[in-house]
Amino acid sequence: HAPVVVAIDGPSGSGKSTVSRAVAARLGLSFLDTGAMYRAMTWWMLANDVDVNDPEAVAVACGKPVIVSGTDADGPTITVDGRDVAAPIRGPEVTAHVSAVAAVPAVRVRLVELQRGCARVAERGIVAEGRDMGSVVFPDATVKIFLTASEAARAERRAAELRAKGVDEATIVAMAADLARRDAADSSRATAPLTQAADAVLVDTSALSLEQVIDRITTLVAERA
Ligand code: C5P
Numbered sequence: 764h765a766p767v768v769v770a771i772d773g774p775s776g777s778g779k780s781t782v783s784r785a786v787a788a789r790l791g792l793s794f795l796d797t798g799a800m801y802r803a804m805t806w807w808m809l810a811n812d813v814d815v816n817d818p819e820a821v822a823v824a825c826g827k828p829v830i831v832s833g834t835d836a837d838g839p840t841i842t843v844d845g846r847d848v849a850a851p852i853r854g855p856e857v858t859a860h861v862s863a864v865a866a867v868p869a870v871r872v873r874l875v876e877l878q879r880g881c882a883r884v885a886e887r888g889i890v891a892e893g894r895d896m897g898s899v900v901f902p903d904a905t906v907k908i909f910l911t912a913s914e915a916a917r918a919e920r921r922a923a924e925l926r927a928k929g930v931d932e933a934t935i936v937a938m939a940a941d942l943a944r945r946d947a948a949d950s951s952r953a954t955a956p957l958t959q960a961a962d963a964v965l966v967d968t969s970a971l972s973l974e975q976v977i978d979r980i981t982t983l984v985a986e987r988a
Pocket of ligand 1: 775797798799801802861862863865866892893894895896945946949
């Protein structure tokens, strides 16, 4: 019996991260946040003065950083060259440039290999979240989920998250604009754009509670595993 792979894709603000971690914890599976890997790569490029708007320069440099993702659903970790970057990769500078770095094919080749490696060593199986988990990285996944939510629901969730962190309203508005720009870039790029795989199950979370979404996905996994 092949280990379970649950592939979860969707735009930012669809509830992907919260849902993916919760499903992994509930099923006792490993968890992989592939967005964190693209963010870690971007953080390293910025820290080393690589011009992130120059795809050639990014392609040449992307083999250098050693990126390691811990896959424990209770406390995923991410390091670059041994340094814990969990906090800085969520900052505005990385967020502003990550889509450009993620669009470079050489970056994707490298990180996809790391992602498949994480799945191979996950004993009980893995929940992997990102933009191309079902379409490119894990074509034979046990279950593929495409998570969406209305534009309004996504914006509202993001704003609530930021407000809870004490972020001011002007920054919240600016971050909403940045999010829309990032989703457009991720959906329109040439290599591995955000797209629903033909065999993925569409789950619209706009009117569902977190519990309802988790139940829906764990039921699908139970039916197919
Ligand atoms: O999921 P998160 O918002 O942290 O992802 C950050 C960025 O990483 C996305 O906007 C996208 O450009 C890139 N990404 C990607 N492929 C993935 C996961 C993330 O291109 N599988």
